[in-house]
Amino acid sequence: MPPVRCARCGAEDARYHISFARTSLCAACYVRYYERKLKATVLKYGMLKVMRRPLVALSGGKDSTSALVGLKSVFPDLEVTALYIDLGIPGYSEESERVVRKVTDELGVELIVHRLKNDGRTVPELARGRFKRKPCAICGTVKRYVMNKIAIETGHDTVVTGHNLDDTVEVLFELYRRGLLEEAVRLRPVLLGDGVRLTNRVKPLFEMTDEEDLYYVDAKGIEVVESWCPLVRGAKTVSRKVLIHEIESKIPGFRHTLLKAHVKRFLPVLERAISQPELKRCAVCGYPTTSDVCSYCRAMRPVTLKRDVGSSGAGASNGEEGLR
Numbered sequence: 001m002p003p004v005r006c007a008r009c010g011a012e013d014a015r016y017h018i019s020f021a022r023t024s025l026c027a028a029c030y031v032r033y034y035e036r037k038l039k040a041t042v043l044k045y046g047m048l049k050v051m052r053r054p055l056v057a058l059s060g061g062k063d064s065t066s067a068l069v070g071l072k073s074v075f076p077d078l079e080v081t082a083l084y085i086d087l088g089i090p091g092y093s094e095e096s097e098r099v100v101r102k103v104t105d106e107l108g109v110e111l112i113v114h115r116l117k118n119d120g121r122t123v124p125e126l127a128r129g130r131f132k133r134k135p136c137a138i139c140g141t142v143k144r145y146v147m148n149k150i151a152i153e154t155g156h157d158t159v160v161t162g163h164n165l166d167d168t169v170e171v172l173f174e175l176y177r178r179g180l181l182e183e184a185v186r187l188r189p190v191l192l193g194d195g196v197r198l199t200n201r202v203k204p205l206f207e208m209t210d211e212e213d214l215y216y217v218d219a220k221g222i223e224v225v226e227s228w229c230p231l232v233r234g235a236k237t238v239s240r241k242v243l244i245h246e247i248e249s250k251i252p253g254f255r256h257t258l259l260k261a262h263v264k265r266f267l268p269v270l271e272r273a274i275s276q277p278e279l280k281r282c283a284v285c286g287y288p289t290t291s292d293v294c295s296y297c298r299a300m301r302p303v304t305l306k307r308d309v310g311s312s313g314a315g316a317s318n319g320e321e322g323l324r
């Protein structure tokens with residue numbers, strides 16, 4: 001097969017084929033393309049206006065790593081700190097932490113490591129109990145809680161995550177299918193906090209596909225975790241992503257069209273029609289929740305409840321139920 005030429009500069013080694021755009025680029029042009037798009041997304045959604053001191057949540061995977069590396073490359077003056085949450089998943093967590101330490105060292109970014117075992121239960125321990133059938137659901141709750149808590153405690157106004165277009169479309173697909181509009185209205189690139197116990201949440205990769213993130217770390221020569229979390233087996237998220245790719249193969253542009261329709265057509269209507277649930281303070285930890293005790297404290301029971309009930313609202317952590 002003749003070498004593919006870069007659509008921008010004509011170089012022969014155009015190894016990055018962006019399938020939805022049907023174009024191939026060489027490494028140098030691809031990095032420029034990705035960083036320009038990242039910058040445009042950040043500016044379009046006003047992310048720079050909300051994140052003065054961002055805390056980037058790193059998992060060691062391609063997406064969160066792309067978010068950190070991309071932000072540092074495009075906005076070198078941004079005062080960024082990274083957070084790694086050790087979920088206590090044997091083998092996988094150690095490997096992820098090694099990779100996260102490597103990239104933050106290379107970038108000279110301060111890294112905060114939070115070990116879930118010090119909170120009472122690791123994700124595999126939680127997944128052995130009543131969350132056996134949904135380890136990713138409780139893992140997501142725990143991660144959102146810890147991200148917010150650490151950001152508040154360390155004076156960061158914004159949590160940055162690596163959620164990308166494919167993640168958003170997969171969740172949107174499910175939310176609209178089930179009519180969960182109260183959750184769909186929260187699925188956006190910027191979520192504002194309350195400035196006290198709830199930080200802002202920003203997703204700079206909101207318009208990037210999995211493929212684009214993967215190409216970016218590859219083109220930059222950055223190591224990411226290649227193995228899959230052992231708890232992901234059978235997760236509905238994975239089968240939904242496969243299904244969405246099948247739809248995309250039949251209806252090219254499906255994912256981008258759905259995301260655009262959500263942001264431009266549905267969100268403005270949903271924002272007017274749906275009022276946000278009133279947030280209370282968790283009786284155990286004092287962080288925002290829609291119920292009396294937040295999901296995190298309930299999941300960590302009996303450890304957290306035993307330890308903290310009685311110092312009601314003393315507030316060492318946060319609960320962000322319903323936040324995506």
Ligand code: SF4
Nearest residue numbers: 135136139229231232
């Ligand atoms: S695959 Fe599921 S359990 Fe594993 S890290 Fe991701 S969300 Fe957590």
Ligand SMILES: [Zn+2]
Nearest residue numbers: 006009026029
């Ligand atoms: Zn090129």
Ligand SMILES: [Zn+2]
Nearest residue numbers: 282285294297
């Ligand atoms: Zn709580």
